[in-house]
Amino acid sequence: MDLGTIIWNTIALFLTVCIFSFLYKDNPFYKFAEHLVVGVSAGYFAIILFYNGFVPKVWIPVTTRGEWWYLLPAILGVMTWTRFSKKWAWISRFSIAFYMGIAVGVALPLEMQQRVVKQLHATMLPVHFMDIQGFWNLLIILGVLCGLVYFFFSVEHKGAVGGAARLGIWILMIGFGAGFGLTVMGRISLLADRIQFMREWYLMVTQALWGA
């Protein structure tokens, strides 16, 4: 193991401990690590995007091929920077409106097709009681319908509608519970990885120091 790897891993370990120190209480070490992450990320992404976006999409087409129209989106991009001035902030609205228009235009038809129509189609399931799948299909249909009833506010939630809405909120709660459970699982994975990293660092350093 070379010295550089040990030094970098030790810095990583120090920063991990700095971040974890927040669990005790807020402190300068945590603040240092937090600001370092923000600064490094901003710098890293700025450089990556400059060489991956500006150079091939604006600089090269304009300077080597004379395709000056590539300057138009670049000007729109520069216009967003006017947000930093109170006086000129209104100019940024043009580029934001342009971006929003394109994004909505691209996303809306596909969103309808993929997340509404396709999902509706997937909910039209055969209900039967010949096997367990028929029961699951019924549960999916009931769940969708009751969930939708809960968000239907034009009719007072009383009687049968109230019952369906109540069932709908229970189904939503089960969904949120599953989501929370998986979120816990995700966060535990992150912590497990850090602990694993600390263990590997310890093994690496002891091996480097004592060869054991």
Place this chain on the structure above:
Amino acid sequence: MKRILEKLETLDRRIIFIFIFLSIAIPLLLPVNMDFSVTPPVRSFYDAIESIPPGSKVLVSCDYDPGSMPELFPMNVAAFYHLLSRDLKVITIQLWPTGTLLAERAMSEVLKDLPVKEYGVDWVNLGFKEGREVVMVSLGTSIPKTFPNDMHGTKIEDIPIMEGVNTFDDIAMLVNISGGLPGTREWVQQVVLRYHVKLGSGCTAVVAPEFYPYLQSGQLVGLLGGMKGAAEYEKLIKRPGTARRGMDAQSVSHIVVFLFILIGNIAYFSVKGVKKRLKV
């Protein structure tokens, strides 16, 4: 008893942190290799890759960063290993700038086990491309025009694996390792129905519930959700990795979280009941 319950209700959160830390650290240091079953979404992912004829080309989009690495890196390694060990050709791209080095690192882990696999012949890394959904749609029109070079600057026409690869029609399956946006949701939205591509996803546990409807509707052919999904996949391909090692810690820490939720609720309702009786 009342005093104990009141103390539990106002338990210092740092004590809970210590318990959680220990519940993860101890199983990692002293693993017992608890068994777990393979769930249908992971089995479908595995079967989808198994059904592809050898020699076919698979596009793997590694769209994640070091923040989601503990969950996604093991499934990235497992997916590369599974694909290459089945003699499938891997073309990897990244829509996240941080994904490039992670994909390279995942591949270098796999190549330790499969040293005969050759860059440019069995696999290629086309690198990162900015543009999110625009890149996805552009790939449907022309892959060589979207990625004219690989990550080292070699021209696409000089890379043997890219011969005959023009659009998604030349790709047997798309695998997305997704850490957020752009990721599986955008691949489904922009590519799956429009270009009739088979898509398998590996995602973080947090977003997995969002993708289960895609699985049921057939928009995804398989789903690996979080570290558990990665561990199940490692079990199927018979190559235990970091996800498998983390499963003991997951199981024990979940029990601890469950116990704290249970104790917290018992304390809350008991103290509430005592206060109510005192009021009466």
